[in-house]
Amino acid sequence: MLDDNVVFEIQKWKPSQQFSYGTAGFRAHANLLPPVVFRCGILAAARALSIPCVCVGLMITASHNPSEDNGVKIIEPDGSMLSEKWETIASKLVNLDNPRQILEELCVEEDVALKNKSVRPTVYVGYDSRESSEPLSRLAQQAVKLMGLKYKCFGKVTTPQLHYFVKVANEGVQANKENYFQRIAMGWDTLSQYAFTNTLENENIFRIVDCANGVGSEAMQGLIEYTKIKNVLCVNTGDGELNKHCGADFIQKNVIFPIISDSSKIESIPSNALVHFCSLDGDADRLIYFIAEKSESDSWCSLTGQRVRVLEGDRLSVLAALVIKKFLDVLHGGNLSVGVIQTAYANGASTAFLKDLGEPIQVECVSTGVKHLERAARRYDIGIFWEANGHGTILFSESAKSFLREIIESTAKHTKKAALCLLALSSIANQATGDAISNFILAEALLKVMGWQDLTSWESLYQDLPNIYKALHVQNKEIIQTVDQERTVIAPESVSRVIKDLSESQPSYRFLIRPSGTENVVRIYGEGPSLQTLIHLMQQIENVVLQACGTPKA
Ligand SMILES: CC(=O)N[C@H]1[C@@H](OP(=O)(O)O)O[C@H](CO)[C@@H](O)[C@@H]1O
Incomplete structure (x- = not known):
């Protein structure tokens, strides 16, 4: 039986708009999130109670989104993302006026014993470096407690660290940062012993890691300490704004050199050095390498905004x-x-x-x-x-x-x-x-x-085909329908016809048109042998998509 008090408390936390749980969990402006996060605390506890497990995870992050956004994701006991069945449950639980019914269904269907289960799993909680993250995590913890479960808060961690902690805890291994870094260092040591072609660390390689001013900068320090890898210089470690003109998503989408808020750290790198540049995103689950070239007299920060070559x-x-x-x-x-x-x-x-x-x-x-x-x-x-x-x-x-x-x-x-x-x-x-x-x-x-x-x-292993990517803001992205792993548009007719005609007349080009699952945009992507031709073809696609989906009202 559901405790009336639990239902009463949950009902008080009602989001002001509809939310849908996608690959990125729930994501929005942080001001909208307290009720969503509270209900996700309930959801995480219900998930933990529904299967035999030591723990599940709950992470507060909006990854590469701007700093004013936030989000929440649940992690399954094996460290993977929430199952599709539970994604649907999550959306219902968060949106309903009165969640009693869905909670009662969970009690029966998923054998959620709520307060009556004898083995008490724990909800592992972590959060990123955003200002709103720690307060939101406290709401989640409050909700877990209301469900009669314990939580363990890891504080500021990267999203993949929390996934790792949940996985290993369910395998009976102690989950902590030390163990996380030790495993990585063990692999690095083995490879350096048996597989590195040059066992002497080449002092001329400098690795510059743009940490997107996010939670990854602390994790990078741990990594350097445990692996003892040389010549790693971390920049954008928190002085600048999270993900703003820096970080993996920015580099990959804009193909330009980031703003480096603490560039003095790297200006003394010898001019003949071999530089490995890479960027993390805000919660350190994405990594993008890139190549930037400068003349001897230029400073690194003078490259900001200049084109780079991205290794996707x-x-x-x-x-x-x-x-x-x-x-x-x-x-x-x-x-x-x-x-x-x-x-x-x-x-x-x-x-x-x-x-x-x-x-x-x-x-x-x-x-x-x-x-x-x-x-x-x-x-x-x-x-x-x-x-x-x-x-x-x-x-x-x-x-x-x-x-x-x-x-x-x-x-x-x-x-x-x-x-x-x-x-x-x-x-x-x-x-x-x-x-x-x-x-x-x-x-x-x-x-x-x-x-x-x-x-x-x-x-130089191969040359990327010229490509164009755009995110189009539209009124209704959902009218775009695709099949074949999103590679073929089947609706609306106008868009599908243009793509079909272009693909027939230009068989060496391919196009990908799909509604984003995480933003209110239609993403269009095209690639083929000539950039000039591609620009022309993509313009036609952009026009027909905007016509079909409607341009947003000003
Ligand atoms: C083109 C692109 O980068 N799409 C991203 C983005 O999904 P969309 O459905 O395209 O918004 O966010 C997802 C979650 O982070 C990520 O898995 C995916 O690769």
């Missing part, structure tokens, strides 16, 4: 696939299946490159949204997934890890080394979700395994 998430997939194939070739494959999962935003040149790698690499395209990539990746022994925006990881199945351990225990020296190195990759790569902090070490390690000191070796 696809490049991380390619680098990972190359190295994994190299190690697996030593083991003669071992019948392990290796999948690389992309979305339709992956540059066609990366897809072609990956397909050319051949056995055992298989390439798959799924719908946008990291949950789709993650689920597909889990179907392989080794699943490599990255979105173009820099969110991704490498997942190793339990059977792949057991296979590697057997080799380590029983075989000759060179195969043993290859197996140790693959296991090291599984120790670095976050096995719960895409993680910019561990991916930074992963990328640096993979580059060292390939023997590449300069990012241009990585860049």
Whole structure:
């Protein structure tokens, strides 16, 4: 039976508008969120009670959104994102005037014993660096308590750290930052012992990490301390505004050099240094590398706003696939299946490159949204997934890890080394979700395994096809309907006809038109051999989309 007091309390927290739980959880201006977060606290507790588990997670963040926004996401006991079934429940629970009915249904259907369950799971809570985050997290904690459960607050953490904590706690391992960093450092040490082509740290490489003025800057300090990686300079560590003209999403979408609020930290880098530039996003789940060139007399900050060459998430997939194939070739494959999962935003040149790698690499395209990539990746022994925006990881199945351990225990020296190195990759790569902090070490390690000191070796593996991406603000994005992993528009007729005609008359170009799942925009993307032609074709697409969906009222 539901406690009347619980229902009464929940009813008091009613959002002023409708919300929908998507890949990014609930996200909006922070002022709108207190009721949403309170009800999410109830939801997290209900989820924890509905399955045998040690804990579930609740993270307060709006990732790469502006600092005045915020959001809330629930993490499943295995460290993955909330299941689709519970996404629907989340939307209902948050929006209903009277949530009694849905809570009663949960009690029955999901066997939520609410206050009567004997084993009490815990809700792990974390939050990012936004001003509104800590107060919002307190509301969530209050709601968890109301449901009769305990919470454990980790304070400021990155989203992937909280995913990791939830996963390992449910596996019986102590969840804390020390353990998180130790695992990464262990993998880095193994690779440096067995796989780095140049074991001496090249003093001439400088790694500059733009932390987007977010929670990732603290995590980067931990990473540097535990791995002892040299020459890492963190900028945008909190002096400037969160995600404003900096960070992974800004770089990937605008392809320009960020504002660096504390550029004095990097001005003394020797002019002949090889620089690896990369950006985290606000909650450190995305990582984007980029190449910026300057003359000797220029200062780094003079590059702000200048075009850079971005190495999108696809490049991380390619680098990972190359190295994994190299190690697996030593083991003669071992019948392990290796999948690389992309979305339709992956540059066609990366897809072609990956397909050319051949056995055992298989390439798959799924719908946008990291949950789709993650689920597909889990179907392989080794699943490599990255979105173009820099969110991704490498997942190793339990059977792949057991296979590697057997080799380590029983075989000759060179195969043993290859197996140790693959296991090291599984120790670095976050096995719960895409993680910019561990991916930074992963990328640096993979580059060292390939023997590449300069990012241009990585860049020159293939040339990206010219492409154009735009987010169109419209009145009604929902009238755009797609099939085939969003690659074909089926409605409205006018848009689908224009795309069909263009694709027929220009077969070497492809277009992706879809309503965003997280913002009120229609995203249009096109790629093909000539930028000039593409500009012209994309203009036609933009016109027909705006006509069909309506331009927003001023
Ligand atoms: C083009 C793009 O970057 N889309 C992003 C964005 O989704 P949209 O549905 O496109 O708004 O946010 C998702 C959640 O963070 C992320 O998974 C996805 O890749």
